[in-house]
Amino acid sequence: MKTSVVGYPRIGSHRELKLWTEDYFKGKLSAEELKENSKHLRLTQWRKQQQSGIDFIPSGDFSFYDGVLDTAVLLGCVPARYRDLGLSELDTYFAMAKGYQGAAGDVKALPMRKWFNTNYHYMVPEMADDTRVTLSGTAVFDAFLEARESGILTKPVVIGPFTFLKLARFHGTKRPADFADAFVFAYRALFKRLAALGAQWVQIDEPTLVTDMDADDLALFARLYPAILSEKGTLKVLLQTYFGDVRDVYQPLVALPVDGIGLDFVEGEQSAALVKEWGFPDDKVLFAGVVNGKNIWRCDYGKTLGALAAIRETAAHVVLSTSCSLLHVPYTVAAETGLEEAVKRRFAFAEEKLTELTELAGFADNTKATVPAMENKSDRSGGQGGDPTVRNRVNSLQPSDYIRLPRRSQRADIQHRKLGLPPLPTTTIGSFPQTPQVRENRMLFRSGKITKAQYDDALKAMIAQCVQMQETLGLDVLVHGEFERTDMVAYFGENLSGFLMTKQAWVQSYGTRCVKPPIIFGDIRRTAPITVAVSKYAQSLTQKPMKGMLTGPITILNWSFPREDISHREMATQLALAIRDEVLDLEKAGLPIIQIDEAALREKLPLRKADWHSHYLDWAIPVFRLTHSGVKPETQIHTHMCYSEFQDILADIDAMDADVISFEASRSSLTILDAIQASGFETAVGPGLYDIHSPRVPPQAEIEASIRSVLQVVPVSKLWINPDCGLKTRGNAETFASLQNLVTAAKAIRKEHYGFTD
Numbered sequence: 001m002k003t004s005v006v007g008y009p010r011i012g013s014h015r016e017l018k019l020w021t022e023d024y025f026k027g028k029l030s031a032e033e034l035k036e037n038s039k040h041l042r043l044t045q046w047r048k049q050q051q052s053g054i055d056f057i058p059s060g061d062f063s064f065y066d067g068v069l070d071t072a073v074l075l076g077c078v079p080a081r082y083r084d085l086g087l088s089e090l091d092t093y094f095a096m097a098k099g100y101q102g103a104a105g106d107v108k109a110l111p112m113r114k115w116f117n118t119n120y121h122y123m124v125p126e127m128a129d130d131t132r133v134t135l136s137g138t139a140v141f142d143a144f145l146e147a148r149e150s151g152i153l154t155k156p157v158v159i160g161p162f163t164f165l166k167l168a169r170f171h172g173t174k175r176p177a178d179f180a181d182a183f184v185f186a187y188r189a190l191f192k193r194l195a196a197l198g199a200q201w202v203q204i205d206e207p208t209l210v211t212d213m214d215a216d217d218l219a220l221f222a223r224l225y226p227a228i229l230s231e232k233g234t235l236k237v238l239l240q241t242y243f244g245d246v247r248d249v250y251q252p253l254v255a256l257p258v259d260g261i262g263l264d265f266v267e268g269e270q271s272a273a274l275v276k277e278w279g280f281p282d283d284k285v286l287f288a289g290v291v292n293g294k295n296i297w298r299c300d301y302g303k304t305l306g307a308l309a310a311i312r313e314t315a316a317h318v319v320l321s322t323s324c325s326l327l328h329v330p331y332t333v334a335a336e337t338g339l340e341e342a343v344k345r346r347f348a349f350a351e352e353k354l355t356e357l358t359e360l361a362g363f364a365d366n367t368k369a370t371v372p373a374m375e376n377k378s379d380r381s382g383g384q385g386g387d388p389t390v391r392n393r394v395n396s397l398q399p400s401d402y403i404r405l406p407r408r409s410q411r412a413d414i415q416h417r418k419l420g421l422p423p424l425p426t427t428t429i430g431s432f433p434q435t436p437q438v439r440e441n442r443m444l445f446r447s448g449k450i451t452k453a454q455y456d457d458a459l460k461a462m463i464a465q466c467v468q469m470q471e472t473l474g475l476d477v478l479v480h481g482e483f484e485r486t487d488m489v490a491y492f493g494e495n496l497s498g499f500l501m502t503k504q505a506w507v508q509s510y511g512t513r514c515v516k517p518p519i520i521f522g523d524i525r526r527t528a529p530i531t532v533a534v535s536k537y538a539q540s541l542t543q544k545p546m547k548g549m550l551t552g553p554i555t556i557l558n559w560s561f562p563r564e565d566i567s568h569r570e571m572a573t574q575l576a577l578a579i580r581d582e583v584l585d586l587e588k589a590g591l592p593i594i595q596i597d598e599a600a601l602r603e604k605l606p607l608r609k610a611d612w613h614s615h616y617l618d619w620a621i622p623v624f625r626l627t628h629s630g631v632k633p634e635t636q637i638h639t640h641m642c643y644s645e646f647q648d649i650l651a652d653i654d655a656m657d658a659d660v661i662s663f664e665a666s667r668s669s670l671t672i673l674d675a676i677q678a679s680g681f682e683t684a685v686g687p688g689l690y691d692i693h694s695p696r697v698p699p700q701a702e703i704e705a706s707i708r709s710v711l712q713v714v715p716v717s718k719l720w721i722n723p724d725c726g727l728k729t730r731g732n733a734e735t736f737a738s739l740q741n742l743v744t745a746a747k748a749i750r751k752e753h754y755g756f757t758d
């Protein structure tokens with residue numbers, strides 16, 4: 001049995017590519033050096049896969065920034081404003097990726113969006129009426145040749161036309177179907193060229209096939225396929241899907257004149273059933289994605305071989321594959337020198353998954369061999385016992401635990417009387433600038449150069465300064481600044497039991513940005529208060545209400561590597577109970593307002609709309625309520641989301657039963673507010689009134705104008721005034737100036753409309 005890898009990580013096992021690219025941006029590395037270095041990186045990775053015995057090794061999966069952007073360049077879809085800068089090919093590419101401001105001009109980056117249900121982000125291609133789709137780029141050919149020169153015959157990988165057209169944004173009057181013929185020609189040319197260069201297989205990624213397909217989608221798919229295959233000659237085409245099952249197109253898909261079809265048997269709930277029910281043609285190879293490309297636990301060989309055997313009852317030709325690109329997992333467990341061997345044995349990152357593939361292939365070929373049982377479980381079932389207190393607590397939850405009383409409308413009056421806030425109260429989202437002193441203090445402590453007491457003292461000084469600054473600005477609800485956190489999820493991972501933190505387990509989030517998700521390793525419990533001391537200290541410095549700041553259970557779960565032996569719902573419930581303990585302690589410590597951030601709630605919505613509620617919202621929303629249902633009526637609960645695309649789940653957001661929600665709105669031009677008003681949304685809202693992602697200081701008049709337009713749709717009693725996200729990436733000077741304008745704008749309107757002065 002042969003083995004295939006859908007895609008490999010590309011940032012380098014020590015994030016080399018990130019460092020080189022950023023050095024190139026700073027002018028510290030030349031374009032030639034950057035290209036030479038990355039060539040070496042690619043070669044190392046191909047060799048690694050070759051030595052592991054992988055048969056189908058991908059090429060073209062490398063990228064300086066993002067694979068969708070690479071495909072846009074390959075197909076000549078470079079918007080004129082970037083071409084007109086007259087930069088080198090590489091710099092034109094980076095201009096699309098991250099914008100350009102310099103001698104040649106001033107253009108913004110292409111927009112960025114979440115890649116299906118992952119934490120990876122792609123650049124959204126832009127199609128205008130005059131976009132001329134034609135095979136233009138050479139990267140995929142160059143990479144194929146590069147590998148071949150080193151004696152490695154690879155399988156070039158390109159994103160397919162259907163997925164590309166579905167992800168692109170159309171600026172003119174033309175729709176995806178208007179580009180279908182041009183795409184057919186371009187992909188035919190691509191296939192011809194690859195065949196001429198000696199490629200035997202090409203992998204065309206079409207993950208959009210696992211999403212809901214309506215009649216238009218099916219029609220577009222039918223226009224593209226089989227047309228693009230008609231001149232492929234001897235080149236074999238693998239149509240690769242991932243992140244789900246292809247239930248809406250299974251039959252047309254297997255009827256196509258392709259040579260291989262890649263299906264995901266890990267996330268594809270119905271993949272096995274589809275194969276069994278509709279059969280799989282004998283003239284095609286089924287690339288069976290049975291090794292999880294997204295999670296980091298060892299593969300359960302027994303179970304996987306069982307699944308494989310079932311697939312082989314129907315499909316005559318099967319290749320063992322990863323379920324998706326390994327882009328979503330870190331490089332190697334070997335780099336985690338801080339973890340015990342017994343713990344490390346349970347994990348498989350990208351490199352270890354290569355071994356799993358070849359070992360599984362061996363067992364599949366030799367059914368007589370004894371398959372070893374895998375130590376692939378979390379702490380609980382791994383023999384070290386779980387945490388019975390946590391389990392009992394989860395099991396004894398009652399429906400009433402998920403409901404906060406009295407109802408929100410009654411709480412509003414009580415809170416209003418207690419907090420004594422002016423109309424249009426001003427606040428921030430939590431973090432203040434992470435200045436060089438903040439980072440230095442942390443570094444000194446981590447390297448043992450200062451004691452915990454010294455670290456805490458420095459932290460207190462920063463909090464005091466931050467509170468002072470907010471008093472000077474005249475903000476109404478203050479925060480402590482979050483100087484103790486590097487990351488809103490890692491901070492809780494470090495402080496809750498049940499998590500493992502890694503050293504080198506980086507995963508690309510977008511471009512040069514990487515994240516290191518904590519691993520949920522056992523039952524989760526709060527062993528001691530986490531944020532109470534800093535919040536209480538901050539409150540002691542001011543008469544104004546201080547807001548306690550927490551990350552919500554759904555966001556912590558979604559930005560961690562989850563366990564595989566219990567459900568997401570159960571993990572989220574454990575997290576919610578831990579956060580609930582913290583909420584109640586904050587309340588006891590005198591914090592009148594507590595914010596529970598759910599920055600990542602929307603991003604894990606299932607890919608299929610039919611699954612939204614049954615697979616996710618039906619438990620995620622009540623689980624969030626569990627964090628705050630125990631507080632007193634006068635305690636005000638806030639939540640925050642980093643986006644405003646929640647029109648389609650407004651009722652669910654309202655059902656989180658927070659008293660106030662702040663969200664990003666400045667960039668999406670406040671359109672969400674009409675929907676909020678129309679839906680009878682009950683939660684008070686703080687639509688972000690300026691964009692913290694840019695250093696620009698918004699003038700007071702501009703913020704005033706925004707407040708006025710928001711007041712057209714949101715009643716004054718339900719409106720909060722705040723920026724659109726945390727301020728930690730900003731500098732102190734611009735933050736002060738921006739907040740000053742924000743507060744002055746709010747005060748001006750208060751006075752003018754409501755005769756309110758302080």
Ligand code: GLN
Pocket residue numbers: 429430431482488549597599640641642725726727728
């Ligand atoms: N409270 C967090 C902060 O201000 C929220 C961050 C986020 O939403 N991404 O940094």
Ligand code: ZN
Pocket residue numbers: 429599640641642643724725726
């Ligand atoms: Zn945010």
